[in-house]
Every structure is written in C-alpha cells, then in structure tokens.
Amino acid sequence: MFQDNFLARYSRQIVLREIGLEGQKKLGEKSIVIIGLGALGTVSANLLARMGVGRIRLVDRDYVELDNLHRQILYDESHVDRKMPKAEAAAERLRMVNSDISLEPVVEDVNHRTIEKLVRDVDLIVDGTDNFETRFLINDAALKHNIPWVYASAIRTYGMTMDIVPGETACLRCFVSEPPPPGSLPTCESVGVLPSITHIMASIQVAEVIKILLGLEYSRELLVVDVWTRDFIKVNVTRKDDCPACAKASYEFLEGRGYKAxxxxxxxxxxxxxxxxxxxxxxxxxxxxxxxxxxxxxxxxxxxxxxxxxxxxxxxxxxxxxxxxxxxxxxxxxxxxxxx
Ligand SMILES: [Zn+2]
Structure with a gap:
C-alpha cells in the first residue's frame, strides 16, 4: 500500500527525467533544516515537503502576524488569531499536505549558541532568513560541519541566490566579507517586498536544493533577479584565498562575534x-x-x-x-x- 501511495503521490516527479524513481527514493532519505519561515522559508518548506524530502526541521523564533499573510504562504487568519509560532503553524499545515514525511518544528532563536545543534545532523541547510547576521552564522556552521547550504534573499522586487558547498564553491564571506552595519540595508518593513519575488527566489532555491541532495551538477553562480524589470543576471563568484571562513577555517560568528540582543x-x-x-x-x-x-x-x-x-x-x-x-x-x- 505504501509503495502504491508513494508511486501515485510522486508520479509526476518520478517521470521527470531529472529526478526519476531512484531520485525520488533518495529524497525520502534526506534531511534538511529550513532556517527562517518567512516569505522565502514558507515557499521553500511548502515545495520541499510536497516533493517528499524525508525529514524537514522547521526553525523560526517568531509568531504569525497579519502582515505576514500577503506573502508567507503556509499561514492563515486562524494562525494569527491563535498567535501560533511560525514553526508550529507551518508544521500543522504541512502535516495535512504530506503525512509520509517527518516534520520537526523548532521555536527557537538562531544564534551562536543554538545554530550548531540545529544543523549538525542534516544533509543541507535552506536559508529562509531575512538578515545577514544569521546568514554569517549559517555560513560558519555549514563550513565547520561540511554541510551545503543554499543562500536566498528578496526585498522590494529583486532577490539573490547562490549555492554554497564547502570545499567546492566560494562561501558567503568570499563575496560579503563583513556583515553590513545595523540599519545600513533596507528592510522589508521600510521598503516592502513584492510576493512574486519571494516565490521566485524560493522556487529557484528549491531546484538547487534538489540538485545538491541528489548529487547532481548544481549552479555555481550568484543569481540576481529583478521580477519587475525581468532581469536575470548571473555573476561569477570566486573563492578568496584569504577568506577567513572557507580558506582559514576561522569561525568567528560561531564564537559569538556579532551576537547581540x-x-x-x-x-x-x-x-x-x-x-x-x-x-x-x-x-x-x-x-x-x-x-x-x-x-x-x-x-x-x-x-x-x-x-x-x-x-x-x-x-x-x-x-x-x-x-x-x-x-x-x-x-x-x-x-x-x-x-x-
Ligand atoms: Zn569563503
């Protein structure tokens, strides 16, 4: 029975040349963590749960609010009324979609004390965060524990994404050497975000996640997309010989640098x-x-x-x-x- 359900549920992916039956079985054996369940994280979680990734840890510190609903696809008004933590609300929704996979909601802040235990036992980290401080932590933890991660970001009408595979690609600090100072970047609250761009960036991110999990050739460029002007720009990022993180294995952010209330x-x-x-x-x-x-x-x-x-x-x-x-x-x- 389980086998029949498996074949039926994933039939359109199994016939897809890029995945196939072996690939689909492989996805079921993989575990990932999604850090941040906002606009990007909910779209990625939605797709990856439906696609049958075997174990998904869902991490977010916040709870659902009304101004999330225009773009954060897993939440509804009942989650707002119940003041549900995002991780629990996302898991509640996804359990109704796919009961064959394991979902692990974690309502916790991601900081230098918590990041390693949240990522160390998974095959891949999905970036659903909205700030550089957490991304620098993810970068350090991923390099230290040799776990690939897929960076994504979106604001206004544009976004960026890149695959970071320890030992193979450049890392985040190869192209952004230091976190920008607080208040120096626009935020969703101050300049807004078009839901289309978050969906696009998360969808591209998910395709890369699948490639990496299946051991296939993945994309090596930084991709910049503007959905308003319809520009897709690929940028080559090279490894820096003096990168503190991937070249020198100095994981400053894991040691508490940059951490603050x-x-x-x-x-x-x-x-x-x-x-x-x-x-x-x-x-x-x-x-x-x-x-x-x-x-x-x-x-x-x-x-x-x-x-x-x-x-x-x-x-x-x-x-x-x-x-x-x-x-x-x-x-x-x-x-x-x-x-x-
Ligand atoms: Zn680097």
Whole structure:
C-alpha cells in the first residue's frame, strides 16, 4: 500500500527525467533544516515537503502576524488569531499536505549558541532568513560541519541566490566579507517586498536544493533577479584565498562575534535573549502575571499586555517586547515581568 501511495503521490516527479524513481527514493532519505519561515522559508518548506524530502526541521523564533499573510504562504487568519509560532503553524499545515514525511518544528532563536545543534545532523541547510547576521552564522556552521547550504534573499522586487558547498564553491564571506552595519540595508518593513519575488527566489532555491541532495551538477553562480524589470543576471563568484571562513577555517560568528540582543527594526520591538537558555514554566508565569496585565498563553508562548507595551515570552526564556525600540527599557520590562 505504501509503495502504491508513494508511486501515485510522486508520479509526476518520478517521470521527470531529472529526478526519476531512484531520485525520488533518495529524497525520502534526506534531511534538511529550513532556517527562517518567512516569505522565502514558507515557499521553500511548502515545495520541499510536497516533493517528499524525508525529514524537514522547521526553525523560526517568531509568531504569525497579519502582515505576514500577503506573502508567507503556509499561514492563515486562524494562525494569527491563535498567535501560533511560525514553526508550529507551518508544521500543522504541512502535516495535512504530506503525512509520509517527518516534520520537526523548532521555536527557537538562531544564534551562536543554538545554530550548531540545529544543523549538525542534516544533509543541507535552506536559508529562509531575512538578515545577514544569521546568514554569517549559517555560513560558519555549514563550513565547520561540511554541510551545503543554499543562500536566498528578496526585498522590494529583486532577490539573490547562490549555492554554497564547502570545499567546492566560494562561501558567503568570499563575496560579503563583513556583515553590513545595523540599519545600513533596507528592510522589508521600510521598503516592502513584492510576493512574486519571494516565490521566485524560493522556487529557484528549491531546484538547487534538489540538485545538491541528489548529487547532481548544481549552479555555481550568484543569481540576481529583478521580477519587475525581468532581469536575470548571473555573476561569477570566486573563492578568496584569504577568506577567513572557507580558506582559514576561522569561525568567528560561531564564537559569538556579532551576537547581540536586537531591536527588531520597523516593528517597534526589541528582542531579549537571556544569557542562558532556560525552560520556563509558562503556566506558573501566567498565574503570576495575571495580576499585572492581560495574559494569554499556549504551551509555546505567553503573551502579556501591559499598555503601552506587549511582551511575547517564549519557553526558552526569550522575549519580544513590543511598543519600544529602547533596548534598556525592554530589558527593564523583561526583568520586571519575567525576571533574570
Ligand atoms: Zn569563503
């Protein structure tokens, strides 16, 4: 029965010369992690789950909000109403699509303390992030553990993507040697993003993921696409002999360089990351906090409204403080309500 279902479900991929029956079976044995489940990550997760990649870890620290729905394809209004973490919402949706694969939602911040355990046991890393800080971490972890990753980004009407295979291609730091300073790049919040470009970039990314997982020849150029002008430009990127990451194996970002508690630009929010991970008893905390404000909680997170601020507190101790971009005020609120 399983075999019949397998052949039926994937028949259009099995007849596809590029994949075939052997390729399809191989995909079922592969495991990947998708870091970031926004516009790019949800499209990639959607395609890769439907295509039958055997094990998919879904990682995102945030929860679903109304302004995500125009481009983040796995979410709906019920996820917004339920304040679902993106990783859980994505897994919930994809389980309805393909129950033959294993989906592993992880509601966690990706930082230098967490990245290695999130990627070390997979065959490939899919970049669904929206910032360079996390991409530099992915680059270091991928090189250190010899795992290929596929970079993708999109903003306004354009995007970029490139395959990074340790030992074979240039790495991210070969062409962007240092992360751009905070606030120096446009963000989705400030300049917007056309959903078409995120779908295109993620779709191209997925084709590359499949090629690499199947051991086929993959693309070696950086691809730049503008969906508005319909330009597709390929750029050769060469390995730099003095690249600190891929040439000298110095993984500065894994050692905590660049790590900080962050103002979430354009969202009037600050994220607080405690110096040690914890496992908060949210039920207990909810009891405590009912005295200070309106509390809603699920097994994943607690939401506290203390006007004009709101705190979303996650089980690992992390919190997003809304209503301010002042880091010290956010820390003070965290200390006051969560305690350190
Ligand atoms: Zn490099």
């Amino acid at each position: 962050t103002v979430l630009c354009g969202r009037n929010s600050v994220q607080i990351i405690p110096s040690k991970q914890t496992d908060l008893d949210l039920e207990n905390l909810a009891e405590r906090l009912r005295k200070v404000g309106e509390v809603k909680y699920t097994k994943y997170m607690l939401h506290l409204a203390v006007p004009p601020y709101e705190l979303a507190i996650f089980r690992d101790g992390r919190a997003i403080v809304k209503g301010t971009t002042d880091e010290s005020l956010a820390r003070a609120l965290y200390t006051r309500y969560v305690g350190i």
